[in-house]
Amino acid sequence: MLLGLVHVNMGSMSRPDGLAAAARTAEAAGFDSLWAGEHIVLPDPQRPPSPMSPHDPVLDPLLALTWAAAHTTTIRLATGIVILPQRNPVVLAKQVATLDVLSGGRLMLGVGAGYLEAEFRAVGASFAQRGAVTDEHLDAMQTLWYDEHPEYHGRFADFAAIDARPRPLQRPIPLVVAGHSAPAYRGRSRGRTAGTGTGSPPMTSPPRLPAFAPPPTGSTGQPRSASWRSA
Secondary structure (H helix, E strand, C coil): CCCEECCCCEHHHHCHHHHHHHHHHHHHCCCCEEEECCCCCCCCCCCCCCCCCCCCCECCHHHHHHHHHHCCCCCEEEECCEEHHHCCHHHHHHHHHHHHHHCCCCEEEEEECCCCHHHHHHHCCCCCCHHHHHHHHHHHHHHHHHCCCCCEECCCCEECCCCCCCCCCCCCCEEEEECCCHHHCCHHHHHHEEECCCCCCCCCCHHHCEEECCCCCCCCCCCCCCCEEEC
8 A cells, every 4th residue: 555645735734844844754654645735715714615714824736845855855746636727727837847857757746626616716717617627728738748849729728839848757747637526527537537535635546546648749629539557
């Protein structure tokens, strides 16, 4: 059995010393992975389905994992999860590639569609379309990571005649799509869902997480097949 330490960017581990100590201790104890969740904002006052108080500290997961990477050498670093439809896919693709390079290829990317409507309103993202946006953003990021000449034309992402370096060290990036709401299972995301939870990693053992093979060159924004294989 492989174990991961969750919520390393929350509570007492949201302080620099607490996060560094937790990361080093988990690695020394033989943990396989560290998992950092995401809530950019929280409803105030707290109301269902929010799992946390608005005063609970939550570090940005990618920044927290970068800090953890600087204090470790071998433990895997996982987002559990990034709320993908609240993010700009071009910016997120760069952040993911950067963390994978700086960590020596230790990143696992967990994403979800989200479930707190107040959070979507605060960042100006569409709550109703979050499932479709999640699908498009996944495809758009893959073109930036794997295509020789990245290009994507969709409803929610559109770019061409650009490139972004460095590319991730891992080909492909180990990917988990997690969720417990209907948008997480609709469309192409349904075939990608590897587990369920609220800010917690799926129960699949990390080295066997499914990962996307690099997509074909010349993305158009249209649905395309994605082959799965063990990471």
